Amino acid sequence: MTKDVVALTERMPDTWTLLAGLLSGGPDTRLATVADGAVVQLTDADGRPLASVEAPMLVQVPGEVRRLLGLDADRPVWWTEVRAATTAKGGDRLAGTIATRLVTRLGGAVWPPAALVPDVGTPVRDVVAATPAAAQPAVDVLTDDVAVVIQDRPVIAMTAWLSETLRAVADSERALQLVTPPTARLSLPTRAVLSGLPNRWVVQDPGRGYFDGLSGAELRWENGSFTATGKLADGYAPPTPPTGRQLGVSVRTRHRATTDLLLGGALEEAWQRLTGTLPAGWGTAEPAGAPWSREELSTYVRERAEPTWLVVVGQPDRPAIATLRVSVTEGGVEEDMTLTVGHPEGGPEPAVTELPGLAAELAAHHGLVSLLAQQRHGRADLTVPCALEGPPEPVGFALGPGEVPEIGLTAARRAPSAGEPVQLGPASRAGMYYPLAEVGWGGFQELAQHLRATDGRGKPAEEGAGGANGPESTGP
Known part of the structure; x- marks a missing residue:
């Protein structure tokens, strides 16, 4: 699934601090910018992406960190997204190291907590890149018909990355298919985007295979996209007990x-x-x-x-x-x-x-x-x-x-x-x-x-x- 990590820092990451984090990939890596400079990519020597770091944003609104990540933040924090290439071997460790270096220098916390790396002094040298699926850093699989984004977060929010990806997907006349585990929930802004075809919320459940998270339709990967089989997925039912x-x-x-x-x-x-x-x-x-x-x-x-x-x-x-x-x-x-x-x-x-x-x-x-x-x-x-x-x-x-x-x-x-x-x-x-x-x-x-x-x-x-x-x- 996803290899997203968020650094929540007490102070704004400056250029040198970000560079220190990006050097986690070792001396053989390269830097590039995408999305009009809003995202810095760490690539291998051949230009294949290993990790992407979004421009930090200041979150001054009480409760936003808890709403989206489940962490308490009693003061404004700088939110920096780090996304490792899903197909890159060792990418999750690289993303965790970048975020940990930011937090070590600036104070704060890493989400998910398990991504915190105890020893960040040694660069992560054994990350193996794969051929990029698309120029958009959030896209994991690109076909003629769809762009597939794989995420595993408690709440799948309409982040700047996902919003930019949606715009690019629409411009290319493709559909967005968002793949998550069954534990993920959508924010209402994200649900609005995925509530009608051709876009789709795809849930990957080890016991039930793939199904549409909003309708329960059983899905399968066919001809470069997730399509409905005409059946309802086993066990798709109302949530219990009622929650409000x-x-x-x-x-x-x-x-x-x-x-x-x-x-x-x-x-x-x-x-x-x-x-x-x-x-x-x-x-x-x-x-x-x-x-x-x-x-x-x-x-x-x-x-x-x-x-x-x-x-x-x-x-x-x-x-x-x-x-x-x-x-x-x-x-x-x-x-x-x-x-x-x-x-x-x-x-x-x-x-x-x-x-x-x-x-x-x-x-x-x-x-x-x-x-x-x-x-x-x-x-x-x-x-x-x-x-x-x-x-x-x-x-x-x-x-x-x-x-x-x-x-x-x-x-x-x-x-x-x-x-x-x-x-x-x-x-x-x-x-x-x-x-x-x-x-x-x-x-x-x-x-x-x-x-x-x-x-x-x-x-x-x-x-x-x-x-x-x-x-x-x-x-x-």
């Missing part, structure tokens, strides 16, 4: 593009209403390293001037995680966010009663386009095991005041839902919230069909398209 519930909201907002636009307001409002706290931190990947700041987030997005994907995390004692995508469209600046809040069994109930008020606030002050709230049984720590989990059920849907005129206020008020629709704001600029907890996805589909079937005057779309005298009256 999750409340998720997916929100789209739209704003006028101005130089002083402050992003993240809708996300912050949803976070406060559903958790009672503010977000703890944000970043461009996991771990989220920077403390929460709408100002800094907005500056970062503005300087990129291109679609930007971000992850936002909650306080250690209040599990919550969100992804945020910001893009510029013809209509303005759009924010697409998905926030999920974890609730342990026996703890406070999911804040479903807050949803109409949240929708009203977003409609009045944050450019709400739409909101969909869902609830499901799942782990309260918001990680995803390779076991059958029940599907989410809708609990509420909302449209912003810019969308209701396209339907007509009267038609929007008469739309079917589990209870009386709630008007958001005055009639001159009204949004609508629809409770759905009692009607499920069938009720949501009925609601969606009703909203699509009317025009801005609340008439059926076929009638409204042609006016009172029929379709012919619309001609030139």
Whole structure:
């Protein structure tokens, strides 16, 4: 499996300290940079990679180290990823030696603890490289159709490496297939990437062979990729006992593009209403390293001037995680966010009663386009095991005041839902919230069909398209 090691150091690794760690391979090794200089590779004399070291990142957000690695860190740490080539004999020892040298000089800890090398004075000379599978340092096997990444971590997070690999794989029109042992769990950002074909989470179980971690479909390696056999893997079942519930909201907002636009307001409002706290931190990947700041987030997005994907995390004692995508469209600046809040069994109930008020606030002050709230049984720590989990059920849907005129206020008020629709704001600029907890996805589909079937005057779309005298009256 994987040969990933993380050095968690008290001080920032400087150039000379990193070089000292990279010299663990002995005098016959060479250095190269990839990923626009963000990754330093240790190679053999023929240029074949032995290990890769990512640029250190400062993690200032409490709880991120524990969430992803299971280690306590009571102060900010510098997180440096070291990944040995999976096919390199002795690569795990080399990665451990590099990380141990960093920690020895700078203080801190090595993950996994077993990778700590007692004696780092002697270079690791007997590492045998294999022909590289791909230019991306995280890819272990590359075929015409897929890029295979092999990892063994407690939580498979959307790290900078995995995010960059996903981008490169998509650019090459391949699928990403992530192979893990059955003990691994996915973070929600990673699950979102692997929840639909062609990407796939492949679980390698000595007793059951290969199977899809999200669907339980039995898999086999055939023609250069893992493909389904049409059978369900033996023993794929719901996790026991139940571990909690999750409340998720997916929100789209739209704003006028101005130089002083402050992003993240809708996300912050949803976070406060559903958790009672503010977000703890944000970043461009996991771990989220920077403390929460709408100002800094907005500056970062503005300087990129291109679609930007971000992850936002909650306080250690209040599990919550969100992804945020910001893009510029013809209509303005759009924010697409998905926030999920974890609730342990026996703890406070999911804040479903807050949803109409949240929708009203977003409609009045944050450019709400739409909101969909869902609830499901799942782990309260918001990680995803390779076991059958029940599907989410809708609990509420909302449209912003810019969308209701396209339907007509009267038609929007008469739309079917589990209870009386709630008007958001005055009639001159009204949004609508629809409770759905009692009607499920069938009720949501009925609601969606009703909203699509009317025009801005609340008439059926076929009638409204042609006016009172029929379709012919619309001609030139």
